[in-house]
Amino acid sequence: MKIGVPKEIKNNENRVGMTPAGVFELTRKNHTVFVQKDAGFGSGFFDQDYKDVGAIILDTIEEVYAFSEMIVKVKEPIEKEYSLIKPHHVVFTYFHFASSEPLTKAMLKSKAVCIAYETVEDKDGSLPLLTPMSEVAGRMAIQQGAKYLEKPIKGRGVLLGGVPGVPPGKVLVLGAGTVGIQAAKMAAGLGAHVTIMDINMKQLRYVNDVMPNHVVTEFSSEYNIRKRIKDHDLIIGGVLIKGAKAPKLITKDMLKEMRPGTVIVDVAVDQGGCFETTKATTHEDPTYIIDDVVHYCVANMPGAVPYTSTLALTNVTLPYVLKLANLGWEDACKIDKTLEKGLNIVDGKIVYEEIAEAFNWSIEAM
Structure with a gap:
């Protein structure tokens, strides 16, 4: 199979979809891998690293898509x-369709096969390709929150x-969950x-068992949140x-109940956010203030630590990439029900019910 790894072009996104180690595993199985020039640079991987394991370096993103x-x-x-x-494309990445109607319509129009990292699901309900980035984002949420609590940045x-x-x-x-x-x-x-x-009381019991005494658990309700x-x-x-x-757990009217300089960090921004006042921001301009409350809503938080994030992500995506390359997407998804859950859009149709529900569309009408 011909596999393409384009350079990410979202604002300040320095991660890359495949490391040289991943390319090595694919080329040794006689697959062809096209990597866009400087695609891995932000994560500390250089074009020569990819060439050394058999990748073909292409100058433009257009070439990568055209040849793959x-x-x-x-x-x-x-x-x-x-x-x-x-x-003819199979696109394997994070999509978060439910938060973007234009993206969903564009991928329906493309008639490509869209397999979303975030919905690949194990039998136990865990999300193996989302977990490592949730781990990074959860830890970063405190790191960033602590910074924006400083007074020069309008924090408390x-x-x-x-x-x-x-x-x-x-x-x-x-x-x-993982982020929390x-x-x-x-x-x-x-x-x-x-x-x-x-x-989820089962989760709260787990947290209560493993965390130190200065971490306390409480059942979530609007009353308790307020x-x-x-x-x-x-x-x-x-969430x-x-x-x-x-779900919108903090509404706009709740901001007035917070003290000036409170910082809120919405790690769920990729899925539309769990604060009513959430709007996606970038690492270039990460915060905004409403009612004296500092909002940090960067949609690709792990992109700020790309070396760690790329390795954590590709550790878990590579086995699925190999399976898709070796078997083709149809056979790979028939054999691996975990991977099959990642199918979101196929041949111009939504095949993941929650996406249709997000826009009040009927999946049967697709």
């Missing part, structure tokens, strides 16, 4: 790429860990007081519903 049957990326295609995607001026004689900052984490647990772990490590909320936002300094939104839009 399968495209392996990190982030969803942006408008500039829509016309490059053709019916709170040091999360406090100092002797001064209480630590308070962190509220919404969601006890990693965020709580980082905040606890800094010495902050952490409250983590979820509606109560906690009044005195917490940093609020992390980490995920597989393939669907995130």
Whole structure:
């Protein structure tokens, strides 16, 4: 199979869809891999590294798409790429269709096979290709939140860990999944007081068992959220519903109940965000302020640490890339039901129900 690895062109996205190690595994099985010039540069991988393991370096993104049957990326295609995607393509990347109607319509029009990392699902309900980036984003949420709590950046001026004689900052984490647990772990490590909320009591029991005593659990409800936002300094939104839009847990009117300089970080922004006032931002311009509350809503948080993120992502995507290349997408998905869950759009039709529901479309009408 001919596999293309384009350079990511989303704002400040420095990750790459495949490392030289991945190219080596594909070329040794007689697949052809086209890598766009400087595609790996932001992650610390150079063109010569790819050439040394058999990749063919192409100058332009147009060439990569034109010569390839399968495209392996990190982030969803942006408008500039829509016309490059053709019916013969299999595109394997993060899509997050439920948060973007224009992207969904463009991929339907392309009639390509779209396999989304974020909906590849194991038998136990876990999301193996989303987990590593959720781990990175959860940890980064605290790192960024702590920074934006500083007064020069319009935060409350709170040091999360406090100092002797001064209480630590308070962190509220919404969601006890991968993002929430990693965020709580980082905040606890800094010495902050952490409250983590979820509606899944099994998850809350797990958190209660593994976290230190200054991480407390609480059942998530609007009443409890409204109560906690009044005195917490940093609020992390980490709620995920597989393939669907995130629920709006913090509404605009709630901002007035927060103290000026409170920081909210929406890690669910890729799925539409779990704050009503969320709008996607970039690493170039990461924050905005509404009602004196600092919003950090960067849609590709792991892109800021591309070396770590690329390795973490490709560790888990490569086995699926190999399976798709070796067997073709139809046979690979028949054999591997985990991979089959990643099918979102095929031949101009939505095949993942939650995407249709996000736009109130009928999947039967596709």
